[in-house]
Amino acid sequence: MxxxxxxxxxxxxxxxxxxxxxxxxxxxxxxxxxxxxxxxxxxxxxxxxxxxxxxxxxxxxxxxxxxxxxxxxxxxxxxxxxxxxxxxxxxxxxYVPSTTLDALLKTGEVLPPAEAARIGLGMIAALRAAHTAGVLHRDVKPGNVLLGAGGRVVLTDFGIAMTSGTSTLTKTGEIVGSIDYIAPERMKGRNSGPAADLWALGATLYQSVEGRPPFRKDTAVETAYAIVVDPLAPLKQAGALEPLIEALLAKDPAERPSMEETERVLRAVASEAPTQLQTQPLSQPRPQPAPTRSLPARPSDPTRVDNDGGGRRKGDDNDGSGRRKDKGKGGRRKRRGPLLGAVAVTVVGAAVAGGLYMAAHRDSGSRTHGTEAAPTPASASVPKGFHLVEDKTLGASYPVPDGWKRGTSSFEQVKYTDPSRLVELTIGTVDPAGPNPESHFKNIEANTKRNYSTYRRIRMERTTFQGKAAAIWEFTFKGRVRAFRAIDLGFGQEGGKEYDIYVSAPEAQWDKYRPVFDTVKAGFRTD
Missing domain, CATH: 3.30.200.20 (Phosphorylase Kinase; domain 1)
Structure with missing residues (x-):
């Protein structure tokens, strides 16, 4: 009825x-x-x-x-x-007669920078009022932005808001919110404050002008990893909003602009008047968050299989992260001058443009760092059919099956795929490591369950490996054509570097490829 x-x-x-x-x-x-x-x-x-x-x-x-x-x-x-x-x-x-910003963007429309800034002004005004009242929204996203008559902008749905003086309603390892708009510090399980809402505002502005969330990948797992470690893909249509969006999406909450500074720049862009975005200089000390667990090496998702004949997967040659050729230490984006220069209609783009959907365009400029030594021929310590890789970038050596292709890599991870492109080995790092990898495995799993219905856990348990705290995680999930199985081992010393060894393969061939994981694990050595 x-x-x-x-x-x-x-x-x-x-x-x-x-x-x-x-x-x-x-x-x-x-x-x-x-x-x-x-x-x-x-x-x-x-x-x-x-x-x-x-x-x-x-x-x-x-x-x-x-x-x-x-x-x-x-x-x-x-x-x-x-x-x-x-x-x-x-x-x-x-009752606000309106449409949502999300519904508008789903029509394929993107907003001019000045209009996005106008909507952003309404959002920042709402957030300032909320934060003044001691309320963190924690789910700022286009779907919660109402666009009413007369240009009114209304922020709604405080369903997972946190009010000062109240206890949390989440369990350990659980993150509540829409994954595309969850700030890196929340993704890593850290305590978050008003800066997390500002990050979500930046993600919403990015989507408003670019037509897609800034770190969207094919799965919740990959999106979570990208939010924490991937550089921001270059903006192409943000115009005068580009410096502000980049600042709001800084990984470190201490590097994001204040509410007042954000509002000032939005007001200037909305009126198409250039201004200057200033934040605290590098010389000024910033509070340093305590070392906490980051996310493990990103498991690739074989749901990107396009056909059943061992065909190519979308994104096999491009991890979709839009990695910049940055010159900062460790390849990470270097913080600018007083963070950002002038806000202008025309700004210099990043050196490498990349897609966010691990699809469409292959990025021939994907970084494969030249610090890896040539593969060492098989010896008594390396089983037949494998060769030893001395990976100076990651600070480790490990056996890799002969004939497997080295794919995309960064300073945090490297991927190898078999000739069918259906089986993948990923070696990744987390720095600094937390007490045990199980905590961030559970963190990722909580979001995966919520966003990826075919995920099934086989086991997740604590163990030790090479005398260090470790965790093992096995699970299955379904692609468009077939079911897959994966295993991930994370191990490391708290406060140091954690390593992750991940293998995924079609479930029907798991008995054939599970020994690859065992061989890599047995031959894995750190510098």
């Missing part, structure tokens, strides 16, 4: 459905007491959740109402009431 026309809490008459997501439905409703239209957000029945999980979900909904109700600002949706409907919590909000 349709809910249309039903009365909720003896007061709110449901008129029509205006939005629907995985957790709830938003209705346009009539408040029959005050004779006004409202938006009513009602959670769905969740039969697969445990009682504890349902209690957490309901409490998040109530917190959303309390968080938003603390903020009185024209750029934040107004909360009128919280009611129960057949045992489910509902939030009654201001």
């Amino acid at each position: 349709s809910d249309e026309g039903r009365l909720v809490a003896g007061r709110y008459r449901l008129i029509d459905r205006i939005g629907r997501g995985g957790m709830g439905t938003v209705w346009r409703a009539e408040d029959e007491v005050l004779s006004r239209q409202v938006a009513l957000k009602r959670l769905h029945v969740q039969p697969h959740l445990s009682d504890d999980e349902l209690a957490t979900l309901y409490e998040r909904t109530r917190r959303e109402a309390r968080s938003a109700a603390r903020i009185a600002h024209s750029n934040v949706v107004v909360v009128h009431d919280v009611v129960d409907d057949q045992g489910l919590p509902c939030i009654v909000m201001e």
Whole structure:
């Protein structure tokens, strides 16, 4: 039976459905007491959740109402009431006739820099009001930006907001939010503050002018890894917004501009007047976050298989990260002068442009660092059919099957693929290492489960390897044509460098290729 026309809490008459997501439905409703239209957000029945999980979900909904109700600002949706409907919590909000920024961008439209800056001004005003009220939004994204009549911009959905003085509602290893807009520090499990909302604002602005999220990959696992370690792909259509977006998407939250500075630049770009973006100089000390777990070497996702004949996978020759040929230490982007120079309509682009979807264009300029020595012929210590690779970039040596092609590489990882391009070996590093790799394996897994329904864990357990703390993670997932299986070993000394050895192959051929992992593991040596 349709809910249309039903009365909720003896007061709110449901008129029509205006939005629907995985957790709830938003209705346009009539408040029959005050004779006004409202938006009513009602959670769905969740039969697969445990009682504890349902209690957490309901409490998040109530917190959303309390968080938003603390903020009185024209750029934040107004909360009128919280009611129960057949045992489910509902939030009654201001009804804003609008479309979302996400819906606009899904039509294929991208925004001119000045228009993106205008929308950004509404968002930063909402965030400033929220942060002043002690509320972190934690889910800033185009889908939560309403574009109303008269140019009004409204930030909505404080469903996972954090209010100062309240406890977290997430379990260890769980990150709540939309993965494309989760800041690097949150992805690594660190405590986050207002700068995380600013990072999400930068990701939203990037998508507004470029048409895609800044670090989008084929899977949640790869996206998470890219957010933490990949350089930002060069912007091509950001114009005067480019320096600000780059600054907002800095990996280190201490390097992002302040709310006030962000608002000043957005205002200038919206009016098409050049300005100067200043942040604290390099000489000024910055608070250093304590070493925490980063993400492991990015497992490649064989869901990119295009056909069933061992055909090429999208992105085999390009990891899609849009790596720049930076000259900073370790290949990482060097922080500029007082971070950024003048904001101008024309700016210098990065040296290498790359796609973000691991598809379409092959990047013949993908970096394969020249510091790796030539493969050593097989010897008594290397089994037949393998050769020893002395990898000076990663500071390790390891056996690789003969005939496997070295693919994309960086200062954090290198990939090798077999002739069919369906089997992959990845050697990666995490620096600095945390107490045990299991923590970041669980961190990635939590998001993978939420965004990738075919993932299945086989095992994840702590162990030791070469006298160091280690974890082993095995799982399966389905590609477009076939099922795959993967195994990942992470090991290292806390505060030092962690190494990760990852192999994935078609599940039907796992018995054939699992020995590759065992051989690489047995022959792996660090400098």
